[in-house]
Amino acid sequence: AQYGKSGVxxxxxxxxxxxxxxxxxRQMQLLYTTMVQLKPQAxxxxxxxxxxxxxVPYNYQNWPNWLQRNVTDGSLPQIYTSSNxxxxxxxxxxxxxxxxx
Numbered sequence: 001a002q003y004g005k006s007g008v009x010x011x012x013x014x015x016x017x018x019x020x021x022x023x024x025x026r027q028m029q030l031l032y033t034t035m036v037q038l039k040p041q042a043x044x045x046x047x048x049x050x051x052x053x054x055x056v057p058y059n060y061q062n063w064p065n066w067l068q069r070n071v072t073d074g075s076l077p078q079i080y081t082s083s084n085x086x087x088x089x090x091x092x093x094x095x096x097x098x099x100x101x
Contacts, residue, residue: 002019003015003019017057017060020060021056021060021062023060024060024061024062025062025065025066025069025071028046028066028071028072029069029071031044032044032070032071032072043073043074044072044073045072045073045074045075045076046061046063046066046072046074046075046076047075047076047077047078048061048063048075048077048078049061049077049078050077050078050079050080050090050094051077051090051093052064052077052093052094052097053093055077063075063077063098064097064098064099064100067098067100068098068100075098077090077094079091079094
């Protein structure tokens with residue numbers, strides 16, 4: 001309804017993806033704000049899917065945005081592989097995906 005659409009959303013529809021990503025980010029913000037109010041010394045970490053190219057468009061986990069908006073204190077992408085080359089490549093992707101401190 002927010003985008004003037006009805007029925008079952010197409011999972012590849014850009015509006016549907018934007019809606020889901022925005023709602024997950026909103027929930028992250030709510031969790032973070034609540035945590036800080038209840039226990040200010042606590043830290044909140046996120047553990048998104050390890051491939052940035054999958055985390056954002058397919059899992060709606062825009063963790064670079066979360067870090068920039070201060071809705072998480074840190075992000076540790078789940079990079080599981082037995083290949084050193086793959087691990088290094090994925091870490092590089094993650095570092096390139098976030099330009100903040």
